[in-house]
Amino acid sequence: MQEDRNKILVDSIRRLLRRDAVSHLKKIVNKTHAADLSIIFRSLSLHNQHKLFHMIEDTEQQGILLNELDEIAFPDFVEDLDIDNIVAILEQMPKDDVADLIVRFPKEKADTILEKMNQEGSDEVEGLLGYKKDTAGGIMVPDFIALSEDTTAKEAIESLQKEHQDVEMPFYLYVLNDQKKLLGVISLRQLVVVPPQTPLKNFMTSDIFYVTTDTDQEEVAKLVARYDILAVPVVDDKNRLVGIVTVDDVIDIFRMEATEDILKMAGLGEQFTETQSIFKSTKTRLPWLFASCMGGILALFIIKHFESSLSESIFLAPFIPVIMGMGGNIGTQSSTIVVRGIATGRYDFKDLRKVVSKELAIGSILGIIYGCMIASVAQLQYDTILLSISVSTAVFTSMSVAAFIGSMCPMIFTRMNIDPAVATGPFVTSIIDIVSIFCYFKITTLLIGI
Amino acid sequence: MQEDRNKILVDSIRRLLRRDAVSHLKKIVNKTHAADLSIIFRSLSLHNQHKLFHMIEDTEQQGILLNELDEIAFPDFVEDLDIDNIVAILEQMPKDDVADLIVRFPKEKADTILEKMNQEGSDEVEGLLGYKKDTAGGIMVPDFIALSEDTTAKEAIESLQKEHQDVEMPFYLYVLNDQKKLLGVISLRQLVVVPPQTPLKNFMTSDIFYVTTDTDQEEVAKLVARYDILAVPVVDDKNRLVGIVTVDDVIDIFRMEATEDILKMAGLGEQFTETQSIFKSTKTRLPWLFASCMGGILALFIIKHFESSLSESIFLAPFIPVIMGMGGNIGTQSSTIVVRGIATGRYDFKDLRKVVSKELAIGSILGIIYGCMIASVAQLQYDTILLSISVSTAVFTSMSVAAFIGSMCPMIFTRMNIDPAVATGPFVTSIIDIVSIFCYFKITTLLIGI
Known part of the structure; x- marks a missing residue:
């Protein structure tokens, strides 16, 4: 609905810009909320952005628009904007928004703006800049009755x-x-x-x-x-x-x-990366992938350790992905539930025993169900009862251990004041991978006696 | 902070209940916001819950408390509550909250309550009950000036x-x-x-x-x-x-x-399952795990297909987890970015080309980095240059394909009006698993010529 309306608006504004229909444009621009204009701006050239911006009669709306521009559009846009013009707009804006905006200007320009603003206003803004960004001081407005x-x-x-x-x-x-x-x-x-x-x-x-x-x-x-x-x-x-x-x-x-x-749960940093460069996005993702790469390399060494058993019983190899996958997936489910539960205040550390035992129960039930399912595939394919028993035991172990670790880790991280959303992803997955692989080969070597 | 305050409150209320210090309790209960009382209620016996509830003098606060009780506590609590009492409370509450509350009573009791409420109020509530729960009609209040x-x-x-x-x-x-x-x-x-x-x-x-x-x-x-x-x-x-x-x-x-x-992204249904039974939680998780189980079984058949090559070159097996893991993880990152981008209105279908090509670029860069890293482990362990080249090529392929699929799928699902948050998880992971495994063995058989 919203999208359609914006699309129609963009199309007609573009048409009017081509025809240079100034009075028409003025009418539309001043009738449209600045929050909507900011979206339309994304599809316009810098020249046209400025043209429209100066058609806005209400400085307050100009301020809202400025505030809504994203980090890519903003620097280019304000570069060509007259300082006195900026000052006039900023003086109309709520002081908390000014404080948010001022830090987006280059340092030197920001200082000039603050100097030119009226004394009272710039004092308030500088006062706000003294507070940390994500505290009450950083988000409050100093204007009240x-x-x-x-x-x-x-x-x-x-x-x-x-x-x-x-x-x-x-x-x-x-x-x-x-x-x-x-x-x-x-x-x-x-x-x-x-x-x-x-x-x-x-x-x-x-x-x-x-x-x-x-x-x-x-x-x-x-x-x-x-x-x-x-x-x-x-x-x-x-x-x-x-x-x-x-x-x-x-x-x-x-x-x-x-x-x-x-x-954070997917190891993507804290900021939305839409507006980040490819290089910066790549850098943000590196550490999380590095942790899971280390996990994978550890799994590699475990399999290598059992290489001689594996070469005698090559039929063990095809089950590696499904056993690791089932453990990994249920582990993600358990940690997601707990991480979100903590974030929304449903869980805290004192619920540890209750939460973990419930997850363990669910993991075990699902482990039995999928253990049987995958064992029947094994039986149909290889017709070796000991292999089928090994596979089902491995699936069961992997899934219950995964549910246990997946629910336990975020609780413990919270207790240690580590953000569970950051830590659980690669950490839980890697541990589960390693445990799953090790149990699988340990169980098969014991049961099949390779 | 909030938690600590509640803990102190629970402790003193419990102490006062044991000593049956009614006047003290009354003072505390009437000074505490009902939203906080509801949390304390969780740690009290049903008998004590009722005792405290009747000490609340303000019916409006009683209403807020009732509304905050979760789906486990609520039925037991209202069972012993007098109908006239309930009606008196409900008549003080905003009508949208009454409508939310009334559906939580057993049908028969709800009807009796609506009958006993004053005509105007119950008409309004019944009017609200006619709207679908997640529409403006379902959440609005019919009281305005x-x-x-x-x-x-x-x-x-x-x-x-x-x-x-x-x-x-x-x-x-x-x-x-x-x-x-x-x-x-x-x-x-x-x-x-x-x-x-x-x-x-x-x-x-x-x-x-x-x-x-x-x-x-x-x-x-x-x-x-x-x-x-x-x-x-x-x-x-x-x-x-x-x-x-x-x-x-x-x-x-x-x-x-x-x-x-x-x-939804972790296949856990739409409702928070804290209050659900183990059986119900298990049922909610089954389908998502089933999808990834099917993916695992497909991967199983692919490996089985290459079993003869694998038995000749057993050193291929240890790399299976790390190759699948790297693909799976970057795929999750890409789909998470896109799913959240769509949910917050940053992306829509027209950004397809831009988004997917950016993800593909990131996937390829990371694929080269981790391809080299894992290849050096291979080289150190097996000292076979062709194996190292195969492994690095496989990691690169797996990671770039994963980033591509991970960003493409949610876009296409949205276009087809399928909720991307539900669909991407197991679907993307399974496809990536299968593609990774297949490419790995295809590349090795080609390069090493097994």
Whole structure:
């Protein structure tokens, strides 16, 4: 739906650009949300991008557009943009977005921009730049509505009418004391329903959730999701209110964290690599593949160790892939369940015994089922009862051990403060490969007696 | 942090329960958010759960708690709960939550509850039950603030003071015509800053985003995230406003969809299986493992086909795992990137050529690197130059083919309207296994001439 609409838009904008139909273009550009324009930009030449950009009348929309440009398009685009123009746009944007944007400029240009911005704005931005990127301080907006506890509802509404034009989430008002300490919160809704002369302290909610500037962004997001709130106040180490994190940023955090987790589980780094060069993507993937390569080489030595048995009973070789594959796959299932369970707060270390024994049970049942299935293939192909028994025992062992290791490792990694999403992939797979191969040959040499 | 706090809470609640310190317990229970209580409930006996539940004075908090109970705890808990009690709680809850909750009761009990609820409420709930679960209709709340376009700002504020007490997102007011068609939206913020006598039509935003009752919930969520709005209006097929979807539900949708995608990619079904029985979990995992078992058996036949060459050159066997493993792992990386890219809207079918050729390039580079590495192990171990060349060629082929297949398949599945997250896992792995094995033996027989 969304895609179709964008396609139609791209086509008509291109047609109008060819015909140089400026007034038509202006109408379309100013009617389209900047978030949509940013997608269309991808399919346009740099020249046309600039042409359209300058047709946008609302500087706020220009800011949103700038913010949505990806890391490939952004540097080229801003290179030709006038500094005063950039400053004018940035002054209209929420300060947290400015802080995100400013670090994408070359250092020198960024400094010039900050110098040219009005004092108050650039101080706020530089303040934000001091916080770590993935903490509450790094994602908060320093614009909020703060009032004293003796303010009346009527005065509060009047102050809304006079100032606070550029506050991002104007639905909560925060009540502070003289030291800027947070005393309570009031929703705009409450404000309009109480008698006008009521002082804020009489109806503010004083039992409020807040975070500190160094709270991890994932913690912040979980808090907002858990209590269904629209914004959470951020206080500094002296308990003074310094900003708020709004729900729209929380959505972005959850989406980003989910993507990160998925990528990490496949050894693809933390950042989406769409916009990365081939060289950089290759580099990101190298270590994970290296770990599994080491696992494969270890498996190589194990098979080599049993080479003489193998050459006597060549019929053992064809079963290597299926035994390793079944172990590897169920191991991935078990570790995925546990990694995601930990990420969403369903599991923690104290559930270790419960989780691992359940996975072990599932692994064993599936091991019996697939052990029998693969043994019947063996029986049909080779008609050697001892081989069939060996194969089924090996499948069973491999699958139950894999489920055990796959569920155990992420738990232990978490306990050791190692991110389970990063560690489990190649680690679990390699261990399982090695264990599977070793058990297979050990079992066959014992049973068949080669 | 959160976990520690909960642990302390559980411990003190347990201690107080043992001492039967009712007044103490009451104080704690009424000070704790119901979302936190639900976690504590997991570690308490049914008897104690009821005891605490009845200590909660705020029916709204009781409702939140009920809603947070998982599918194991819920049936037991509500079994002993008085119907009138349930009805009283449900009447305080947002209607979308009631609709979600009511389907968790046994059919008969649900009917009795709906009968006993006040007419208006139960009509609304039954209306919601008519929509499919994962559409805008299924997740919307039917409570919103609707006014006519000639209402003045002052009248609007007065109506807020008189009614609309139980509206979930009281920050937007919707302007409707006589046929209940949506004309525009006003934020509470706008309402308090305009002169009191201004009619709504003079300052409402009439160019608004909306969805229809059958819009997929993921589409709704993307819309809210894209335009940073707090609630999106839902209209029926006659364009009448019937509900709104609020941002807190959008957060839940994103988290759920991410979990679903992760689980599907590992063949674990769509639902988190923590609360499922061992038998049910086993059943969910069977088909995915079956697909990879079939792949393994095919690989078995391929190796068997080359059995005579293999018995002559037994040194070929130890390389089977590492060649298959490297192909499998890079294939997983490529398909993960593409599946997640599609899910987050970064890729669509028109990017096919670009995406696949990039992955192919990365696969080839990595194939050369690891081909050389594994060939040097071969050379050191067997000192046969032709074997080393065969092995490196096989690794290179396997890895580039894997990257190609891994990136191609999810694209094609999407085009065919098959969910790529479900399909790629076992499908891609099996194809890659088979291709790798076949190429390996084909290359060695050609090069070494066995």
